[in-house]
Amino acid sequence: MRNSGFTIIELMIASAIMAIVMVFTMEIFIVNNRTYIKIDSVVDTQQGLRAIASLLERDLRHAGMMVPEAAAICGIDNTDAPDLLYISDYTAINPVDAIGSFDGARVQGGVTNVNNGPGTTLALDSLTIEPDTPDPSYDTDSNGVNDSDFRVNGGVIIVDLTNPGRGSVCGIVTNVNLGTDSITIDIKTASMPASASGTLIAVPALEYRIDSNTLFRNNLRLADGVEDLQVVYFLDSNGNSDLDAGELWGITGKDYLAADRDARELRAVRFNVVARTRSEDERFTDGFFQATENRDAGTTSDGYRRRVHTAIVRTRNVGDRVEGT
Numbered sequence: 001m002r003n004s005g006f007t008i009i010e011l012m013i014a015s016a017i018m019a020i021v022m023v024f025t026m027e028i029f030i031v032n033n034r035t036y037i038k039i040d041s042v043v044d045t046q047q048g049l050r051a052i053a054s055l056l057e058r059d060l061r062h063a064g065m066m067v068p069e070a071a072a073i074c075g076i077d078n079t080d081a082p083d084l085l086y087i088s089d090y091t092a093i094n095p096v097d098a099i100g101s102f103d104g105a106r107v108q109g110g111v112t113n114v115n116n117g118p119g120t121t122l123a124l125d126s127l128t129i130e131p132d133t134p135d136p137s138y139d140t141d142s143n144g145v146n147d148s149d150f151r152v153n154g155g156v157i158i159v160d161l162t163n164p165g166r167g168s169v170c171g172i173v174t175n176v177n178l179g180t181d182s183i184t185i186d187i188k189t190a191s192m193p194a195s196a197s198g199t200l201i202a203v204p205a206l207e208y209r210i211d212s213n214t215l216f217r218n219n220l221r222l223a224d225g226v227e228d229l230q231v232v233y234f235l236d237s238n239g240n241s242d243l244d245a246g247e248l249w250g251i252t253g254k255d256y257l258a259a260d261r262d263a264r265e266l267r268a269v270r271f272n273v274v275a276r277t278r279s280e281d282e283r284f285t286d287g288f289f290q291a292t293e294n295r296d297a298g299t300t301s302d303g304y305r306r307r308v309h310t311a312i313v314r315t316r317n318v319g320d321r322v323e324g325t
């Protein structure tokens with residue numbers, strides 16, 4: 001009687017078919033999984049970007065709130081690195097009478113110019129911005145009692161109150177001295193244009209800085225994988241409320257230097273935040289550094305996927321704002 005089981009040939013064919021099916025199934029699984037990881041990491045990047053952008057938009061909308069308009073914003077334009085951005089710190093200010101503005105903290109001792117670099121110590125008339133009802137917002141010595149509107153690792157913008165057209169300088173506060181009401185600053189912009197006289201004031205600010213693909217706000221780590229921040233300023237220099245030729249700064253051929261720009265002319269800010277996926281994908285050959293404003297695109301693919309968020313924010317506290325009486 002003939003054996004009714006499988007012949008060795010039949011078994012070999014069957015296992016060969018099985019193997020082929022297995023290989024295909026595995027392949028589909030791997031591709032699916034790769035696609036999933038890819039989409040997941042792009043979605044992740046996108047969500048992070050949106051969160052950063054909404055915070056930045058909110059900060060920009062408040063630029064110049066309750067402070068002299070010239071101190072609304074200050075920036076350092078780079079063409080081969082991320083831009084640096086300083087926005088007056090509205091969280092430090094308690095709007096006691098809701099309308100009008102405070103003059104900032106006056107620099108004491110007849111100081112008329114501030115030079116670029118670290119270690120500039122300025123004595124102020126007060127560490128708080130609100131003159132009538134001082135309301136310190138930060139606790140410098142961590143004793144549970146707020147003592148200053150300036151904080152270590154926070155930004156600062158300095159302008160000349162009697163000649164605001166001189167522009168501004170900005171930097172990071174490295175020390176707040178409660179005993180002498182003074183602050184020490186690392187000035188990041190070019191020096192203030194020289195002047196024989198002047199009334200310098202300091203205003204607390206929020207610094208946006210990118211360091212090794214990490215975005216910091218007042219030295220606080222906001223997000224990793226952020227490659228670039230490029231900022232463009234619309235200064236209505238001829239005062240006609242229209243954007244005319246030459247009134248956009250921070251674009252190619254119009255590099256922005258804070259030191260000689262008048263922030264009172266500011267009407268809008270456009271920013272671009274470039275974020276990339278956490279890890280590179282060696283199969284992705286279109287991963288180039290993204291060109292925005294006056295920065296060039298990369299020339300070799302590094303396998304990262306990138307997303308750019310661009311937004312234009314009208315600076316409603318500068319220009320045609322309602323002044324107090």
Ligand SMILES: [Ca+2]
Binds near residue numbers: 082083231293294295
């Ligand atoms: Ca730039």
Ligand SMILES: [Ca+2]
Binds near residue numbers: 136
């Ligand atoms: Ca305050």
Ligand SMILES: [Ca+2]
Binds near residue numbers: 144
């Ligand atoms: Ca304190």
Ligand SMILES: [Ca+2]
Binds near residue numbers: 240242
């Ligand atoms: Ca104009």
